[in-house]
Amino acid sequence: MKRTLAALGLAAVASASLSACAEEPDASSGAIAVAASDSSCSISSTDLEAGPATFKVTNKGSRVTEFYVYADGDRIMGEVENVGPGLTRNLVVDLTKGTYEGACKPGMVGDGIRETLKVTGEAAKPLSDSEExxxxxxxxxxxxxxxxxxxxxxxxxxxxxxxxxxxxxxxxxxxxxxxxxxxxxxxxxxxxxxxxxxxxxxxxxxxxxxxxxxxxxxxxxxxxxxxxxxxxxxxxxxxxxxxxxxxxxxxxxxxxxxxxxxxxxxxxxxxxxxxxxxxxxxxxxxxxxxxxxxxxxxxxxxxxxxxxxxxxxxxxxxxxxxxxxxxxxxxxxxxxxxxxxxxxxxxxxxxxxxxxxxxxxxxxxxxxxxxxxxxx
Amino acid sequence: MNDEQTTPTPGVSRRRLLGAAGLGALTVGAAGAGAGYAVGGRPDAVAPDPDALPVEFTGKHQAGIVTPAQDRLYFVALDMSSESRDDLISLLKDWTAAARQLTQGNEVGELGAVSGPPLAPPEDTGEALGLAPSRLTLTIGFGPTLFEKDGKARFGLNGKKPEALVELPPFSGDRLAENISGGDLCIQACANDPQVAVHAVRNLVRIAFGRASVRYSQMGFGRTSSTSAAQVTARNLFGFKDGTANLKVEQTKAVDEHVWVHGDDGPPWLVGGSYLVSRKINMRIETWDRESLEGQEAIIGRTKGSGGPTSGGDEMAAIDFEKKGPDGEPLVGAKSHVRLAHPDFNDGVQLLRRGYNFVDGSDGLGQLSAGLFFISYQRDPKQFVTIQRSLAGPLNDLLNEYIVHVGSGIFACPPGVDAQGYWGETLFTV
Missing domain, CATH: 1.20.1420.20 (M75 peptidase, HXXE motif)
Structure with missing residues (x-):
């Protein structure tokens, strides 16, 4: 048995609000197509506007794949796992101005095949401590x-x-x-x-x-x-x-x-x-x-x-x-x-x-x- | 000798803290009463117990070498887990800062064991809270593999490795195990309270995570050597006084000649330092215990009671190697331990021995896993090699039937530090 976090007395710390940014909406127009094969990761547009972006990830390879959007330090902004060969899955990520990386991981191993994503537009205002x-x-x-x-x-x-x-x-x-x-x-x-x-x-x-x-x-x-x-x-x-x-x-x-x-x-x-x-x-x-x-x-x-x-x-x-x-x-x-x-x-x-x-x-x-x- | 004046060290005193943190119940009554010692001249303190006092950390030489041997040992050998020179230097600096605090009876870090932020792990692990400094000394050494491994220089220490710092040659009868031999670094912690020694090593090891990790460690008790004329000679697990003829701190000339590395010995960074040799020696306790008293004394060459030589006289009497018994044989036999180890038969070579008894529990067959963790300091490792060749050589020390060397280490111990420096600083500056 492991000690639960609650038992450590941390339950009293304010709970974060629910967010639903990773829900899968219908593929909307303006979706960014991601073609993931066993050896490549082709992203239809790498210059993006700030705000919610929808990635439509299609596995064109023979191995199960994943698609990640990383911020600095491999912070995961969003991720779809377990996309089988031939399948398409959507990922919605809310991105503020900055540089990110999109990564396909054929076989679900390693650092993945990466492409740089540039997000321009409204600069996010600095978050307060509690917002952070x-x-x-x-x-x-x-x-x-x-x-x-x-x-x-x-x-x-x-x-x-x-x-x-x-x-x-x-x-x-x-x-x-x-x-x-x-x-x-x-x-x-x-x-x-x-x-x-x-x-x-x-x-x-x-x-x-x-x-x-x-x-x-x-x-x-x-x-x-x-x-x-x-x-x-x-x-x-x-x-x-x-x-x-x-x-x-x-x-x-x-x-x-x-x-x-x-x-x-x-x-x-x-x-x-x-x-x-x-x-x-x-x-x-x-x-x-x-x-x-x-x-x-x-x-x-x-x-x-x-x-x-x-x-x-x-x-x-x-x-x-x-x-x-x-x-x-x-x-x-x-x-x-x-x-x-x-x-x-x-x-x-x-x-x-x-x-x-x-x-x-x-x-x-x-x-x-x-x-x-x-x-x- | 560590004869510099005491310098104040930063940090929280383990004993001051108890009161300050509202744990007064533990020290009920007059502050410090019953502790039997005091640091910093508390006016209400009772006469200090000399065994509880701190030993000065700074000095020309490292403490823990000629310091009168404390009762307990915790020895640890580590390997660098990083190959970065910066990591090595920062580790030595961090260790030195902690050693200054530990040896003076203070907690590690700025906030110690119980005054830090509640959600962070305490800087000091806490098991020495309320314990006296207990004459804790911490002594560091550098093994050959710190300088060079697989033929490649490490940490930019090209050309810094002392010529004499090489693995010891094999000796007849050795049964060395790799996992309890060698090491890039060693720390010898000695104190009169085993918990104080363990606390020190544990905290130093913790500080090292990510830069160095423990290869092996050894607890010891009942110092088997006296390093001061003021100390009585203690006994090893064979029941014999051990270290009677050891170099003593009072023999300043002999200590200088046999223990410290001199300017013309080289390398320059090691001047004022010393070489540490460690040998883990398992004793076949049960077979030894079945040996007759006369047999035991003949093997050692000393009497078991007083420790005097079998040629006659009290413990400190000179050994007469010529004197014969009624059977015409020398009273101190040619293969006795005391004769084979004696300077007269080893080109005048002497060691400063600082070993400890150990018991690692039992061996599963009901026999003790016990012996001697031998430590010696010398100006040149050749001194140890000369004596060990004599003991394990053609004459073959009679004692070898009852002992087996299972671990071995050799380390160059840098000179002492002043109030600002750090352990091994000369390695990077000289």
Missing amino acids: LTAAADSYERYVESQTGALIDKTTEFVDAVKAGNVDEAKTLFPVARTYWERIEPVAEIFGDLDPLTDGREADAKAEGRDFTGWHRIEKQLWVSNNTEGMDTYADDLLKNVKTVVTQSKEKPLTALQLAQGSKGLLDEVATGKITGEEDEFSHTDLWDFKANIEGSQAAIASLRPVLEDQDPALVKQLDARFKALDTELNQHQAEDGSWTFYDQLSKAQIKKLSDAVAALSEPISQVASVVAKSA
Whole structure:
């Protein structure tokens, strides 16, 4: 069991207002066409007017892709995930004057193929401190929004494979579906009662006298017994609980301070669960979760970036450098096809290097909440 | 010697803070009463306990070398995780600033353990709050791999590596494990309170995250060497007095000759420094305990009770290597530990030993994982090599049946710092 953010007494901090900028409207006229192939990312217009922009992302390649709009420091302004070959999805992003990057990520890995976007027009007036915090929370809310769609899709695919008895397919989908879960774990964990049911470990279930359920129950069946017998109910419950978490997350988005705590919480997760290989003890797919936690933490920091830049630019510089160092260390364990080295195939020296890089990043990350609080 | 005058260090005193933070209940009664020591001449203080006082951090030489050996050790070896020269310099500066505070019994950072902003992690980890400085010394050393690794110079330190700073040669009987040997950097923390030593190392390690990370660390207790004539000789885990003939701080001429790097030794940045050799020596405790008293004494060459040589006399008596027993054999045997380690048989070479006993729990078979964490300081590592070759050489110290060297380290310890400088500054300026 993890400590929930609410238990840390952060619930009293004012909640950010809901924003709905990532809703998918009908493709309107004036939409910017994005043609994403396996090797290119063609954006029909890269000079944009300030205000809401609609990107119509069509996957013309053979691999599942993603499209991101990044601000400085890879702050995610908007993102569509999990666009299958041949599919088109829309993304609406509200952009103020400045320079951005659009990125297609064929295979959903790496930094993506990027193009610079220039937005001209009305310069945004500087935000007040509290507006900045609200903007940060909104920005993260857009990230969560972009993840939850894919989370439900991929969990559904996984659950279907389990119920159909397709062991190999289920094994392939297990770490992929979990990626979306792990990226937004601070959101999932805020609802304390569902986290143990969906992501609890066997030893804890035993100790607490409840049935062992969720991701890891099915993981055990797949990898230890190599079948899906008796998993139907667990699979149904998993999907149901995941959907509930998603619904709740939309009803109660994180505040800026909560997401500052969340960015640290994700690294703590890595340090205690993934570095030790405890999280996925049967499948050893810990590095998928590891990367997802880091991405989630990075997204939270990216949302907070304007606040941090104001209050402590040196900290931002250090965070950037250490995120980069950790990525370099981690990414060498990823194969071309996006899969990761299994935990039990890592050497002790490799694990030590990963651990060092996580510790190096965790120290400055632990300062973020206090810096954000200064702005509140 | 660290004989410079005391300079005030910034920061919050661990003991002052307790009162200031409204934790008065912990120090109920007259302020400072019952603590048994005082810093800064508190008028109401009782007679200070000398074991609790601070040791001056600044000086010509680093503290913790000829400083009378404290009771506890926490030794840590680290590797740089960054290859940036700026990172190395900033780390040494940050460490020095923290070491100034720690050794004087202050909390780390500007706001310490409990006075910082509520949403930020405290700068100081806090477990030494209310504890005395306990004669804490922090001593830094630089390993060969800091200067050069895989044939490539690091941190722009081309040409700075002392010729003498090379890995120790293999000795017969060594069973060295890589993960408890070597290191780019080491810090020796010694104090009379183990929690004070652990607190210091923990905070220094924390400061280093992202720049350096721990390779191994070792706790030690019961100093096995006296480094001052005022100290009684302590015993090692074989039950024998250890360090009787050690160099002592009072022997200023011998210390100068055998411990400190001189101007003509080179390199210039290391003048006033010393070389640290560490050896983790596992003892086969249970087999030793089954050895007869006479056998044990013959192996060491000293009596177990007084520590006097088996040739006769009290602990400090000169050893008579010629004196024979009724069987015509020398009373101090040719293969005894004391003879093979003696300066008379090692070209007059002497070391300043500063080792500690350790127990790392049990080995799973019910036997102690214990031994001696040997540390010696010398002007030239050759001094250690000469003696160790004698001990592990053709005559083969009788003691070798009961010990095995499992870890090894060699470090160049830079000279001391003044009120402004930082550890190893001469490395970048001289």
